[in-house]
Amino acid sequence: xxxxxxxxTESGASVYNVSGGDxxxxxxxxxxxxxxxxVVNMGPQHPSTHGVLRLILELDGETVTEARxxxxxxxxxxxKNMEFRTWVQGVTFCTRMDYLTPIFxxxxxxxxxxxxxxxxxxxxxxxxxxxxxxxxxxxxxxHLVCIGTGGMEMGATTVMTVCFRxxxxxxxxxxxxxxxxxxMAYIRPGGVAQDVPEGMTExxxxxxxxxxxxxxxxxxxxxxxxxxxxxxxxxxxLDLTGCMALGITGPVLRSTGLPHDLRKSAPYCGYEEYDxxxxxxxxxxxxxxxxxxxxxxxxxxxxxxxACEKLDATQGQPVMVADKKIAWPAQxxxxxxxQGNSLEHIREIMGTSMEALIHHFKLVTEGFRVPPGxxxxxVESPKGELGCHAVSDGGTRPYRVHFRDPSFNNLQxxxxxxxxxxxxxxxxxxxxxxxxxGGVDR
Amino acid sequence: MTDHAADxxxxxxxxxxxxxxxxxxxxxxxxxxxxxxxxxxxxxxxPILLPGAAVRPYGGYFDEVADALERALGAGGTPYEExxxxxxxxxxxxxxxxxREHLTAFAQSLRDHPAxxxxxxxxxxxxHYPHESGRELHAVYHFISITHGTRRxxxxxxxxxxxxxxxxxxxxxxxxxxxxxxxxxxxxxxxTGHPALTRILMPDDWPGHPQRKDxxxxxxxxxxxxxTVPPPDQRRSYS
Numbered sequence: 001x002x003x004x005x006x007x008x009t010e011s012g013a014s015v016y017n018v019s020g021g022d023x024x025x026x027x028x029x030x031x032x033x034x035x036x037x038x039v040v041n042m043g044p045q046h047p048s049t050h051g052v053l054r055l056i057l058e059l060d061g062e063t064v065t066e067a068r069x070x071x072x073x074x075x076x077x078x079x080k081n082m083e084f085r086t087w088v089q090g091v092t093f094c095t096r097m098d099y100l101t102p103i104f105x106x107x108x109x110x111x112x113x114x115x116x117x118x119x120x121x122x123x124x125x126x127x128x129x130x131x132x133x134x135x136x137x138x139x140x141x142x143h144l145v146c147i148g149t150g151g152m153e154m155g156a157t158t159v160m161t162v163c164f165r166x167x168x169x170x171x172x173x174x175x176x177x178x179x180x181x182x183x184m185a186y187i188r189p190g191g192v193a194q195d196v197p198e199g200m201t202e203x204x205x206x207x208x209x210x211x212x213x214x215x216x217x218x219x220x221x222x223x224x225x226x227x228x229x230x231x232x233x234x235x236x237x238l239d240l241t242g243c244m245a246l247g248i249t250g251p252v253l254r255s256t257g258l259p260h261d262l263r264k265s266a267p268y269c270g271y272e273e274y275d276x277x278x279x280x281x282x283x284x285x286x287x288x289x290x291x292x293x294x295x296x297x298x299x300x301x302x303x304x305x306x307a308c309e310k311l312d313a314t315q316g317q318p319v320m321v322a323d324k325k326i327a328w329p330a331q332x333x334x335x336x337x338x339q340g341n342s343l344e345h346i347r348e349i350m351g352t353s354m355e356a357l358i359h360h361f362k363l364v365t366e367g368f369r370v371p372p373g374x375x376x377x378x379v380e381s382p383k384g385e386l387g388c389h390a391v392s393d394g395g396t397r398p399y400r401v402h403f404r405d406p407s408f409n410n411l412q413x414x415x416x417x418x419x420x421x422x423x424x425x426x427x428x429x430x431x432x433x434x435x436x437x438g439g440v441d442r
Numbered sequence: 443m444t445d446h447a448a449d450x451x452x453x454x455x456x457x458x459x460x461x462x463x464x465x466x467x468x469x470x471x472x473x474x475x476x477x478x479x480x481x482x483x484x485x486x487x488x489p490i491l492l493p494g495a496a497v498r499p500y501g502g503y504f505d506e507v508a509d510a511l512e513r514a515l516g517a518g519g520t521p522y523e524e525x526x527x528x529x530x531x532x533x534x535x536x537x538x539x540x541x542r543e544h545l546t547a548f549a550q551s552l553r554d555h556p557a558x559x560x561x562x563x564x565x566x567x568x569x570h571y572p573h574e575s576g577r578e579l580h581a582v583y584h585f586i587s588i589t590h591g592t593r594r595x596x597x598x599x600x601x602x603x604x605x606x607x608x609x610x611x612x613x614x615x616x617x618x619x620x621x622x623x624x625x626x627x628x629x630x631x632x633x634t635g636h637p638a639l640t641r642i643l644m645p646d647d648w649p650g651h652p653q654r655k656d657x658x659x660x661x662x663x664x665x666x667x668x669x670t671v672p673p674p675d676q677r678r679s680y681s
Contacts (some may be wrong), residue, residue, distance in 0.1 A: 072643040080652055084659055084674045115533050244561045247617025258588070265592040366472075366680040372465075372492050373532050376584050376596060378564070389582060391569050393466065393490050395473060396680060400653075402567035404584070404621075409565060412620050441643055 086367030098439030236429030250384025
């Protein structure tokens with residue numbers, strides 16, 4: 001083991017720097033020095049902390065007596081940056097917050113902007129269907145990464161390979177629809193950037209079949225796995241009272257038996273028209289959260305199929321609000337060099353209508369104005385309630401945008417879940433919260 | 443949002459002040475803040491107006507919530523009129539402006555009164571209005587009641603820049619712990635009574651509070667192929 005220890009001059013405490021090796025050696029060394037209380041800094045660069053989360057653990061032997069989470073290592077000032085870009089450009093920023101659920105931030109933000117503009121009811125049905133389709137695919141994507149990395153952190157690499165293999169199928173759909181695999185900036189205030197390509201619903205149906213098979217494999221691998229159950233059952237326990245006090249939402253809350261899901265209780269984007277169930281379990285531990293995530297993926301597949309059906313029924317309908325003061329006039333089209341503006345539109349603005357050119361230019365460079373006021377819109381992201389609080393002062397840029405990221409809030413439960421448990425259980429408990437530091441730190 | 447502005451002179455002697463709240467002014471027509479004005483519209487001054495107080499009935503469940511609040515606050519010894527500064531209903535959302543000295547009593551009623559039962563506080567964030575003198579800093583709380591079918595209300599508390607203190611509600615809503623730390627970090631609002639009000643996103647030794655409007659975005663000019671692109675906050679803009 002690469003250990004060396006120094007004496008901290010201020011407090012007189014011994015400082016150990018450990019990088020790999022056997023834990024028992026360290027414990028022996030510390031015991032020899034008659035140190036009863038050990039404070040361990042786990043992270044911010046640690047493979048099992050989901051990115052740059054820093055856990056400060058106070059240990060008594062191998063039992064955690066105090067756990068604190070230190071965050072902020074991935075703070076990129078997205079909210080501040082958004083105040084210096086137009087309302088449409090804001091999408092490009094907020095999509096990068098929680099990088100596993102880009103579509104959810106985009107939707108929450110766009111719904112907030114649309115409420116500020118007062119055009120919520122004018123959003124075309126097809127745009128809402130595409131949003132639901134993309135959100136549900138993203139939900140599966142996020143849950144797969146959660147389970148995959150969670151498995152890897154417990155040493156089960158096969159779980160990771162299965163999950164990432166299945167995730168790849170979804171990313172391919174994203175690429176075909178939006179042009180990008182993540183951080184798509186696809187949902188825009190007023191609708192979506194572009195209609196789904198022709199024949200996409202058929203592709204998605206095929207992929208749903210493949211995903212079902214993959215999820216079956218995952219279930220066979222995990223559900224009754226004695227090793228997994230040994231590591232996760234009764235680990236990271238947090239009951240309903242704890243969840244309510246700490247404002248926890250998402251799978252963690254549903255693992256206590258409360259069927260709270262904003263898609264059902266406060267539907268947006270037309271979720272009330274879909275048939276799906278809110279999955280709950282009552283164990284309130286890491287195992288149940290895992291099972292809920294798997295069950296939710298099946299529900300999402302159901303939703304995806306229903307969305308495909310609706311897409312087929314609304315073929316050819318607009319995907320952007322009719323208001324020309326908000327919707328960009330140009331549709332993108334795939335040219336010989338990849339993507340570009342549609343030739344038809346270029347021909348019009350360059351050849352016949354200078355006003356259209358000016359309008360397009362103004363809308364893209366200056367942007368549209370949003371009447372003063374504020375709005376808070378929440379969507380059910382895979383991690384819980386994702387809220388967007390947008391304030392406008394009547395300008396072309398947001399006056400203030402705040403995102404209530406579910407990971408940020410849920411990470412507060414680390415102490416409640418881990419204190420009194422073993423060090424190894426901390427990893428499992430944190431993985432069951434599924435925090436993504438990009439969203440936590442923003 | 444100015445169309446429903448009531449004329450205060452025709453207002454009854456008793457009733458909420460429905461005049462829109464001015465938070466600043468906009469000059470010119472196209473919004474450039476740098477460079478000379480060549481449009482001839484530079485002399486235009488338009489006030490920026492946020493919606494004023496609403497009059498009863500508020501609509502939806504808002505009246506029920508307001509009634510329950512009156513009862514709950516009255517029973518707790520804090521008159522509703524004293525605690526609540528203004529009620530705004532805008533875009534289907536209910537905003538209650540609460541005077542900061544009554545925030546804790548207000549939050550307690552929100553959580554505990556059976557007709558209210560706002561179990562979850564989904565956090566607090568700040569908004570800085572530098573031109574609203576005496577109430578520059580706003581702390582905006584959002585509450586959700588799962589018991590009563592996902593009801594939402596927004597509570598806004600203001601504090602002047604010279605005395606940026608708002609009582610903490612962590613004792614009532616522990617979920618607000620990190621949210622209040624973030625709002626302190628970003629806006630410099632001191633939540634008195636918070637168990638450990640330290641920076642959370644910025645480094646511990648960071649000077650200033652980045653989300654305030656008087657804090658620059660920062661950034662350096664980028665040179666590219668002989669041209670120089672100024673940082674985003676120094677570019678000519680039309681907001």
